Amino acid sequence: MIKKVAVIGSGTMGHGIAQLFAAAHCPVTIYDLRAELLTKARRMIIQNLEVMKKESYINSDEQKATLEMLSYSTDLSEAVHDADLIIEAIPEVLEFKLQLFKLLEPMISSTAIVASNTSTFPITKLAEECPFSERLLITHFFNPAHLVKLVEVVKHEHTLPWAVEEVSHLLKAAGKKVVILNKDIPGFIANRLQAAVVREAFYLLEEGIADADDIDKVMSEGPGMRWALNGPLRIADMGGLDIWEKVTGNLFPELDCSTEAPRFIVESVKQGNLGSKTGKGIYEYSGTGEGNLDIRDKQLIHLLKM
Ligand SMILES: NC(=O)c1ccc[n+]([C@@H]2O[C@H](COP(=O)([O-])OP(=O)(O)OC[C@H]3O[C@@H](n4cnc5c(N)ncnc54)[C@H](O)[C@@H]3O)[C@@H](O)[C@H]2O)c1
Structure with missing residues (x-):
């Protein structure tokens, strides 16, 4: 069962993905390269929640509870070591993502699921040299990730079925509509x-x-x-x-x-x-x-x- 999430990259997508899981009562650590990027992400989340409260979509208690579920770190190992699900939302550059997977390998639990928020890379490409490829999948969120319902989930031939089930379960619990693709294709649906x-x-x-x-x-x-x-x-x-x-x-x-x-x-x-x-x-x-x-x-x- 996924009890703790880490989000790597706190930009346009990362901060919204983190907010989503935090709102679903899941503790989330957000990692980015520099402290000022995390400060910006925190400001964006506070702003998102403020809009949601003003529009009576959430109340003050929910706003406070979401913020309490979030922590921020510029230490990758600290952010991911106890996470059951790690979602990467770093730039759409294949080498960056492959490099990140190699960095993560010694830091993460042997049962941790890793999901990429790539918009374009096929899962087979990401999995090729990935040291934990059987626990790798794609969760493709839409901007703004805290509001748009759809998440496309993409697996490859060797992705463990329980990993897909666990992630889909958590996404649904967080209010998302999940579509699992039957086949890998660039750009998904x-x-x-x-x-x-x-x-x-x-x-x-x-x-x-x-x-x-x-x-x-x-x-x-x-x-x-x-x-x-x-x-x-x-x-x-x-x-x-x-x-x-x-x-x-x-x-x-x-x-x-x-x-x-x-x-x-x-x-x-x-x-x-x-x-x-x-x-x-x-x-x-x-x-x-x-x-x-x-x-x-x-x-x-x-x-x-x-
Ligand atoms: N922007 C969108 O509408 C959208 C929608 C769906 C999917 N995506 C995908 O989500 C991913 C992130 O896109 P974004 O728009 O949020 O990008 P972004 O540039 O807004 O944010 C990326 C963040 O990752 C950080 N970062 C860069 N290199 C890193 C590294 N090596 N390790 C950790 N953090 C690093 C950056 O500092 C930045 O804060 C991409 O794969 C993109 O294709 C984007």
Whole structure:
């Protein structure tokens, strides 16, 4: 049974994942490379909880109890030595992740489960040289991890079934909807679906078909509204497969099929415009974006309440 969790990397994903388990009464230690990163993570968690309380999604006792379940460390061994589940949320660089697994090996218990929050690497790649590969799996959370329900769980041929069961059990107890993939595939399910839409959205933007706001509006007021309730396959059934035969057959040859990151994204990143966290991306934001995250979280809480 998983009684203690360690989260490695306290950035966009790590702090939210830690908060989630802490809210489910599980003690969590968050590790990062430097103390100031942990201070930022703590501030983000306090802010997240404050928004949740203001929106009456949690009460003061729950807010306090969550904070009490969290500890912070810049000592990796101290953070992981007694953890039953270790979740890595460090940057999406394969060498970093493989290096981390080797570092962890002598520090963790022989029954500890290690989960990667990778967005893109297949589990087989991560497991190749991993010293505890039979206890390695992927738990793919979505940003913001403390609010978005879905977690994709990916195993490989040799992942021990009890490890998958234990992690799924804990995730469900923390209120998550768990989907376990039958087969390993890069990007899993959600990011493949998202990437297909994002590729076309940037194509439409670059072609000047509409401005960013209108492209986003088309999604959130149209397909997005339906997708919050039903997936694309059920929607195809509802519309009639004869219609979808025409839609897909006529439109697929017209769709963008580029195999590189969109030019717009590449140029923005070069200029340091990374989105709300730097104040500019596709849109412009006031400040460095933490206030924008509050608005996003409020909207998601309203959706969750529905
Ligand atoms: N951001 C998203 O929307 C999102 C969604 C799902 C999955 N992911 C995945 O989650 C992982 C983390 O992404 P993120 O957006 O939170 O990144 P991030 O850059 O916000 O945070 C990464 C954190 O890891 C720390 N770190 C760097 N190297 C480390 C090391 N060797 N050991 C320990 N800590 C280290 C950094 O200091 C930083 O605080 C990536 O694999 C990413 O693909 C991200």
